[in-house]
Amino acid sequence: MSTRASQPVLLVEDTRSLAMMYENVLKNAGHAVECAYLAAEGKALHKGASGRLVLLDLMLPDGDGLDLLSEMREADPTGKVIVITANGSINRAVDAMRGGAFDFLVKPFDERRLLSAVDNALLEIAKSGRARRAKPKLEVGGFHGFIGDSPGMREVYHLISEIGRSTATVFITGESGAGKEVAAQALHAESGRADGPFIALNCGAIPRDLLESEVFGHLRGSFTGAIADKPGAAAAADGGTLFLDEICEMDLALQTKLLRFLQTSTVTPVGATTPRKVDARIICATNRNPVEEVRAGRFREDLFYRLHVVPIHLPPLRERGEDVIVAAESFLRRYSADEGKRFTRVSPELAEIMRNLQWPGNMRQLQNVMWNIVLLHDGEEATPDMLPPGLAEPMKAPQPQAQRNGAIATDGAAPPIGVSARVEPLVGATMAEVEREFIEATIAAHDGSVPKAARVLDLSPSTIYRKRESWAKE
Incomplete structure (x- = not known):
């Protein structure tokens, strides 16, 4: 059911044939529409607006759409702007999202995509009725499954809250175990698709010859072993969110098909000849440096820019200060309750050791360590002697990550814990x-x-x- 605007949707589009088509679609769905064909006209019609929805073409003959976006956002912080751009100008859409746009549409787009973006934006305007909150509401010790309240994580929480209602693609980077799927689930929970399906697919855990079928589905008999029709993850996520983890593991041929899916919102199962429409928000993640993957020719540059609209980088645990202690005690109490143990806290001595560990496996490694302590020991307080062997031994510090949200992640993880320290010199080996x-x-x-x-x-x-x-x- 469509949400209605309290005032006409402002459409700023200089191509009159397109403007007429968009206007008809919106009016048929019950929306009032006001059209402008130039930046100056759009600015005049927007003057004095409060909580208004704008559809803004970024390529206007008398002004830069990005400049107009900035002016509209400053004049009406409670309103929402959906930008429209050509397929060859996706980088402009990326700049627009970072400049405060609520969502973006890439020409050509279909009626369903247009109405979905409009309804999501209007729902957000109606929901708040005022300026979007500056800070997200934290749950006890965290946010949507995250644990911790460090400055770096507060920035992540804020970003997730800001972009949750958008349908824009999100590219999550971070080291293994940092919580990329948790971030994807938080984005889904914050979105207007929260009641729809959340489908997660690990591209690195599926054999390459089966990955296309897993993503797009197949028809019975399309290949050996295809004994029944299968819809695939993209179709299963219709109306919800599709999370593609380890996206850089996807081979180039399948990347081409994923790009087409993003451009057309259609999927063609293996063995099928007729595509079907799918409305799914795409969130992807990697623990690699995606820019390096593009440079090495392992990841398509056009797909990267299509996916990398809103980047989120998750800081490693070693850079999150007291979060490591908050999380450790949370896991300790949880596992103690499960196992009938008495643990409630970590000792000051153990806390000091944990602050100085590198945690190359991040939250996943910390969970395993606390579970190990609970399984093998008991008491009210976890102490240093309970740590798994070798965990507290000095380790080579990782390279620093000059990484912030909005930039590209680099992988500076330390060598994995548990690998024997007695590795002989391998000079001369291939x-x-x-x-x-x-x-x-x-x-x-x-x-x-x-x-x-x-x-x-x-x-x-x-x-x-x-x-x-x-x-x-x-």
């Missing part, structure tokens, strides 16, 4: 030999468990299995 030695040492340090080693190494288990198969043939 890179392939060094890689094999390191992977096998990590597997051995985790009692032969490939999945555990894969988590530490930021690889998918299938990647390690394939490498070991190739090594066995040498």
Whole structure:
């Protein structure tokens, strides 16, 4: 059911044929519309507005749409602006989102996409009736599943709150275990799609020859083993959010199909000839540096710019101050309740050690450490002697990350904990030999468990299995 505006939607579009088409779609859906064909006309009609929705073409003959956006946002902070841009100017849409636009539409777009963006914006205007809150509401110790209240995380919470209602794609970066899926779920919960499905797909955990079917679905008999029709993750996320984790693991051929899906909002299952419309918000994540992946030719540049509209970087645990203690005690109490133990806090001595650890596995590693303590010990207070062996040994500090939200992440993780310190010098060995030695040492340090080693190494288990198969043939 569409939300109605309290005043006409202001449409600023210089191509009159397009303006007429958009106006008809909006009026047929019950919206009143006021049209302007020049920046000056749009500015005049917007003057004195409060809580107004604007559809703004960024390419206007008498002014820059980004400048007009800035003026409108300053004049009417409670209003929302949806920008319209051509497919070849996606970088302008990115700039617009960072400049305060609520959402963006890339020409050509269909009626469903237009009305969805308009309804979401009007719902947000109606919901607040005033300026958007400057700070997000924190739950006890965190926000939508996150734990901690450090300045870096407050910035993340604020950003998620600001862009949650938008349908723009979001690109989440951060080290392994930093909480990228938690961030994606928080964005979904803050969105107008919260009642719809949240579908998560790890692109690195699925064999490449099956990934297309997992994303877009397949028809029965389209390939060996396809014994029934399968809708795929994109179709399953219709009306909700599709989260593609480890997006940089997707091969180039499938990246091309993903780009087409983003441009057309249609999917074609493997073996099908007719596409179907899908309305899903895309959120993706990686623990790699996506810019380096583009430079290396492993990730399509046009897809990167199409996905990298709103970037969110999650700071590593070692840069989050007291969050490590808050989270440790939260996990300690939770696991103690599950296991019938008495733990309620960490000792001051243990807290000091934990503040100085590098935590290359971030929150995931901290969870495992606290679970280990609860399983093997008991008492009201966790102490340093309860730490898993080798955890508190000095480690090489990672390279600093000069990273803020809105920039590109770099991966400066320290060597994984648990890998034996007795690695002999490998000078003279080939890179392939060094890689094999390191992977096998990590597997051995985790009692032969490939999945555990894969988590530490930021690889998918299938990647390690394939490498070991190739090594066995040498």
